Amino acid sequence: MFLTVNLAQNQSKISNYISDTLLEHIDITLAKGEKVMLYLNKRGSHSSLICEDCQYLYACPNCDVSLSVHWNPDHLRCHICNNAFNIPKQCSECHKINLKPVWVGTQQIESLMKNQYSEKSVYRFDSDSMKNISSKREALWNLDSADIIIGTKMLTTGFNFEKIWLICIILVESELSYPSYDAAEKAYTNLRQLIGRWNRKSQETTIILQTFIPKNPLVQQLTNNNFKDFFQETLKERKEFDYPPYRQMVTLEYRHKDSKKSLAYTQKLLDTLREFDPEEEYIFLRGSSTFRKNNTHHATLIVKWKNIRKLLKNIEKTIISQSALSVIFH
Ligand SMILES: [Zn+2]
Ligand SMILES: [Zn+2]
Known part of the structure; x- marks a missing residue:
């Protein structure tokens, strides 16, 4: 099952970045004794500036990536060409003033989940957990015993996961701001590897994509066609070839x-x-x-x-x- 959620209209009481739809699915999944994975595209935090009226996502004029919001001094910065821009007071597209900085990080999601599901085991998986062999062993043990796993791109390599029935991309637009490189293909590659580690009955996995700007053309390109094709193709591949890496x-x-x-x-x-x-x-x-x-x-x-x-x-x-x-x- 494949769901796109508009975070501008569907927010839970606990956070702007966790929809009611996501909470419902987490509840269902945990009640079945299965695992949940929440994915953000990088460690630390993602920030961007969007217009709540016309869904414009502030992007670099020189590069096809979104600009990151920085504070003190306040500015927007491109992480590819390093150009800085003033934070506008009104939207350059529709001229309304409902500009919203979007900010979400893995630690924030981790503490939200720990509060909400205090009786469950929540594990945030990132490069800190992988410093040496004993911490790697510990990380594997933690991954194995966790009910809710919060992770970044690191999750996409090297692990096989059993019993993960729900995956949520916390913020689709963060896939458009990867600092070192990104064509949409790169995002798909990461996620393909991620889902490639799924359990063998992965066609029953529920995938939730959350975004504030579902009508933004760049986000639509990811959610409407490519992500669906990509997930469906990946699931089909897994069904046909049983286990990656086949190709x-x-x-x-x-x-x-x-x-x-x-x-x-x-x-x-x-x-x-x-x-x-x-x-x-x-x-x-x-x-x-x-x-x-x-x-x-x-x-x-x-x-x-x-x-x-x-x-x-x-x-x-x-x-x-x-x-x-x-x-x-x-
Ligand atoms: Zn606007
Ligand atoms: Zn740039």
Whole structure:
């Protein structure tokens, strides 16, 4: 089951960031003796500025990411190009004054859950829990015994989880502000790995996506189509192939000042790679638009299947000589 929740209209008494829908599902899941996972895309906190009237999300003019709100001195900052901007008094799109800083962090969610479910075991999983081997062992034990797990991207690697029947993405828009890199594909990759660790009956998992701005085009792109396709595809894959990692995945990313040129390059690359793939065994996903970082346009070509290194060997020279081309293994 797949639910998108509008946090602007559906907030519980305990927090703006926890919907009544989420609480109901947590109650149901815990009553069955199953586990809950609450996901935020990074450790610490996420902040952004939204317009409650027109659902505008303040984004960097040079990069395709949302700006982060900073205090003392108050400003908005892009974590990719580092440009700073004044916090506006009114919305630059609709000119109304209902601008709202959105701020949510893993520790905040942890203490909310501990208060609400004091008889249950709540565990926040992040890099602090993984400093050495004994803490890793302890982390695994804690994960195993926890009823509610709160985690970040770290959760997406290396663990198999049994009995997780509810996953909630606390704030979908935080997937649009990942500081080092983000095309939507990156968010999907993280979440694909996350859900890839799910139990074997994962088609019964309930997935809740919370957002303040469900009508924002960037968020819609994530919630309406891509997330659903992505989850459905992942669940289908898991059903067909029983257990990951069945496929390998790599992103080829090309940068150019001109978005058309960078798209043309990934098309050419795709045509070349297809020539080495007469059996049509590889899956190619070429991004139809570019992702801007500091006004450079990044075009992506994702390749999936069993032996990607073998395929890439054919274009080894290009990979080495073309400095604008990056190869990112997932
Ligand atoms: Zn507005
Ligand atoms: Zn920027």
